[in-house]
Amino acid sequence: MGQAIKRIAVNTGGGDAPGLNAVIRSIVLSALRRGWEVLGIRKGYEGLLDTSKIIQLDRDSVRGITHLGGTILGTTNRGSPFEYPIKQANGEVALIDRSDEVVENFRRLQIDGLIAIGGDGSMKIAHGFVKKGLPIVGVPKTIDNDLSGTVVTFGFDTAVTVATESIDRLHSTAEAHERVFVVEVMGRYAGWIALSSGVSATADVVLIPEIPFEIGAVCNKIMDREARGRRFSIVVAAEGAKPVDGQRVAKDQGAGREVLLGGISTQVAEEIQNRTGKETRTVVLGHLQRGGGPTTFDRLLSLRFGAAAVRMVADHTFGVMVALDPPTVLAVPIEVATERMKCVPLDCDTMLTARDLGISFGDEVEEV
Numbered sequence: 001m002g003q004a005i006k007r008i009a010v011n012t013g014g015g016d017a018p019g020l021n022a023v024i025r026s027i028v029l030s031a032l033r034r035g036w037e038v039l040g041i042r043k044g045y046e047g048l049l050d051t052s053k054i055i056q057l058d059r060d061s062v063r064g065i066t067h068l069g070g071t072i073l074g075t076t077n078r079g080s081p082f083e084y085p086i087k088q089a090n091g092e093v094a095l096i097d098r099s100d101e102v103v104e105n106f107r108r109l110q111i112d113g114l115i116a117i118g119g120d121g122s123m124k125i126a127h128g129f130v131k132k133g134l135p136i137v138g139v140p141k142t143i144d145n146d147l148s149g150t151v152v153t154f155g156f157d158t159a160v161t162v163a164t165e166s167i168d169r170l171h172s173t174a175e176a177h178e179r180v181f182v183v184e185v186m187g188r189y190a191g192w193i194a195l196s197s198g199v200s201a202t203a204d205v206v207l208i209p210e211i212p213f214e215i216g217a218v219c220n221k222i223m224d225r226e227a228r229g230r231r232f233s234i235v236v237a238a239e240g241a242k243p244v245d246g247q248r249v250a251k252d253q254g255a256g257r258e259v260l261l262g263g264i265s266t267q268v269a270e271e272i273q274n275r276t277g278k279e280t281r282t283v284v285l286g287h288l289q290r291g292g293g294p295t296t297f298d299r300l301l302s303l304r305f306g307a308a309a310v311r312m313v314a315d316h317t318f319g320v321m322v323a324l325d326p327p328t329v330l331a332v333p334i335e336v337a338t339e340r341m342k343c344v345p346l347d348c349d350t351m352l353t354a355r356d357l358g359i360s361f362g363d364e365v366e367e368v
Contacts, residue, residue: 005034008113008313009106010057011041012071013122017141017155018294019302020071023117025062026306032059034314039111043074044118045081045125048102051109066303067293080125103132113313115306117141119153120338123321127334130319137309138321138334143289146190149337150323154305157297159186159289160196166285167201167234178231180222180272180280184265186289187238190343193289195350198236198359205233205360207241207268210344213362214244215268219275221360226278235272237264262286304329 010027012020024040031038038057041047047054055061055073065072079085081102083095106114113135116126119142126136140147143159163185174181183203187193191208198206205221207213222233239261242248249263265282273280294302301324308322308329320331344351354361 003112005036005112005313005316007037007039007109007111008115008310009039009041009054009109009111010073010115011044011047011117012073012075012141013044013116013118013125014075014077014141015119015143016070016075016290017119017143017153018069018158018290018292019154019298020073020075020117020141021062021065021068022294022299022302023139023141023154023306023309024057024072025065026303027115027310028057028062029059030307030310031313034310039109040073041114044076044079044122045102046076046079048105049081049084049098051105054109066299069290069292069294077121080121082125082128099128099132102129103134106134113137113318115139115309115313119144120147120341123147123334123338126321127319127338130334135313135316135318136334137312137318137331138337139305139309140321140323140337143193144187144190145192146342147321147337148340148342149321149332151326152301152324154294154298154302155290156192157301158292158295159193160200161295162289162292163193163197163236163285164200166283166288167197167203167236170234170283171202171232174232174234177279180233180235180269180276180278182235182237182265182269182272182280182282184237184239184262184282184284184286186285188240188261189341191238191241192344194236194238194241195344195354199350199354199357201234201236202357203234203236203359205235205362206354207235207237207264207362208344209238209240209242209248210346211361211363212242212244212246214364215271215275215362217360217364218268218362219272220364222272222276222278226276233278235268237268239264
């Protein structure tokens with residue numbers, strides 16, 4: 001066992017997800033119960049680059065936040081300390097390594113352990129700091145559910161619930177006007193949200209990043225329904241879906257951040273309308289999937305993850321990420337959790353179910 005834990009810190013990084021506040025509350029209450037001091041690092045690692053952004057967390061700080069969306073600590077998906085964007089005099093942006101500043105401030109503040117809450121990018125940053133000797137426990141957060149090592153991440157269930165309820169609402173208006181609706185959901189490189197919500201909401205076509213689609217096959221499915229008297233269709237497309245021999249549709253790319261995806265629904269809708277003559281509309285759910293309070297499942301999972309992370313700190317088990325392996329929460333090495341993206345297995349039970357239900361993934365070759 002190492003020295004006694006006296007002070008820990010917590011941060012939230014990457015895109016926000018329902019359940020972040022529940023994790024923070026669980027961490028703070030579990031730590032205070034052990035007599036520890038808890039520091040909140042604002043906006044990812046920004047608080048360790050500018051320590052004026054660090055706040056004290058106590059019972060009053062986390063009272064009544066379990067059901068709230070967002071994060072009381074703020075978050076960012078830009079500015080990794082290992083590739084921090086700095087605007088130069090000529091207006092160009094350079095990426096510099098400021099990780100040593102983070103390590104210096106961490107040690108100066110005498111923090112005995114950091115609980116880093118985030119997705120794939122945040123866990124990779126955490127792993128970088130583990131290699132620099134910082135005692136870190138990760139908590140997996142991403143609505144995309146694409147982190148390896150855990151069966152599910154918190155935020156995913158809420159995002160799927162929002163998407164499913166939204167698609168449900170579109171059925172009635174699509175049928176009333178005999179239209180095709182293309183619904184774009186989040187999912188950059190993994191199609192878990194599109195698959196889960198599409199199957200649950202009885203979509204006719206589901207387009208996921210794991211299966212490049214043939215637009216002809218999509219139209220073939222729509223016209224097959226038309227021939228059977230079903231004059232409307234619902235297409236669910238992950239933002240990272242792409243056609244065969246095509247590219248993902250991107251809005252923007254800036255220094256220090258990932259490509260901003262979006263627009264595949266418009267592209268697909270235009271092709272459907274041109275090829276079938278069916279009136280087609282698009283709905284982009286976007287950040288609606290991230291906002292609002294967490295579902296019961298995500299609240300409970302978040303609280304379990306937070307408490308488990310504190311137990312791991314108490315045991316001096318660092319360099320790990322908490323993970324759900326039903327029915328237990330256990331520790332997996334952060335390196336293992338980030339070595340590969342958890343994409344949808346094409347032979348998983350939900351995929352097989354979708355195929356049996358007649359849902360098209362646009363991977364047939366017939367043309368209309």
